[in-house]
Amino acid sequence: MAPITVGVLALQGGVGEHIALLRRASAHLVSSQPETLPDGTSFTFIEVRTAEALAQCHALIIPGGESTTMAIVARRLGLLDPLRQFVKIDNKPVWGTCAGLVMLAEEASATKQGGQELVGGLDVRVLRNRYGTQIQSFVADLDLPFLGEAEKPFRGVFIRAPVVEGIIASSSSFVDNGTEKVNGVGKGVNGNGTGKNGSVEVLGVYRKSGGKEEEDIVAVKQRNVFGTSFHPELTDDIRIHVWWLKRVLERFRHGDLVVSA
Numbered sequence: 001m002a003p004i005t006v007g008v009l010a011l012q013g014g015v016g017e018h019i020a021l022l023r024r025a026s027a028h029l030v031s032s033q034p035e036t037l038p039d040g041t042s043f044t045f046i047e048v049r050t051a052e053a054l055a056q057c058h059a060l061i062i063p064g065g066e067s068t069t070m071a072i073v074a075r076r077l078g079l080l081d082p083l084r085q086f087v088k089i090d091n092k093p094v095w096g097t098c099a100g101l102v103m104l105a106e107e108a109s110a111t112k113q114g115g116q117e118l119v120g121g122l123d124v125r126v127l128r129n130r131y132g133t134q135i136q137s138f139v140a141d142l143d144l145p146f147l148g149e150a151e152k153p154f155r156g157v158f159i160r161a162p163v164v165e166g167i168i169a170s171s172s173s174f175v176d177n178g179t180e181k182v183n184g185v186g187k188g189v190n191g192n193g194t195g196k197n198g199s200v201e202v203l204g205v206y207r208k209s210g211g212k213e214e215e216d217i218v219a220v221k222q223r224n225v226f227g228t229s230f231h232p233e234l235t236d237d238i239r240i241h242v243w244w245l246k247r248v249l250e251r252f253r254h255g256d257l258v259v260s261a
């Protein structure tokens, strides 16, 4: 059977780091959870720079880096429309980290002058560079319940990170996360997470230590699209990559993604 092909968009940014963690995550699945891989299934990981390479992929990661640069390069290479098709029409599994999350948002604020092109797919507005410049980068322990209750916190690496400011509930309304408390992780933003394409689930928030009720949304999922503000590929923690590959495998089990024989 042909392998399941997972691409990493390789225009700019943390490409090799993601591929390294994907390899470790798939090796982990093969050795410790072989039941998650149907007989004879294997993964292959490729760098994506062309529409042809994208067309081979069953799933895609858009890495961190610089979303403005990525958008310009993607436009030049004729990749923006194929990416939109991949995410929003083919509904293939896609994960964006940091700049990748910006690319996957339907709207972004604090964009470069004149705006910037986005791929979209998540009915959210992101705020770019929420925590300031490169030297204001930080690492923070995050509770990510989707990884399992008993798990230790995940070390979130935040580098000029975006956060989800709010959800676009329809083309005309916007629910601002503001400083209001989110009604619990796992629910939509302010408990009202139904966008145009189903529910935007909040999978992770960052609470500033000593901060009152203020929390920032740093991990979201809507249907096939997953986004994180932080960089799991810059840690040696494979848990999110394992979790995401399992979500990809579920799609094959449900039969809505297929590998050629």
Ligand SMILES: NC(=O)CC[C@H](N)C(=O)O
Pocket: 063, 064, 065, 066, 067, 068, 097, 098, 099, 100, 102, 128, 129, 159, 160, 161, 162
């Ligand atoms: N580390 C990152 O990916 C930074 C993202 C960057 N602020 C952007 O908007 O593209």
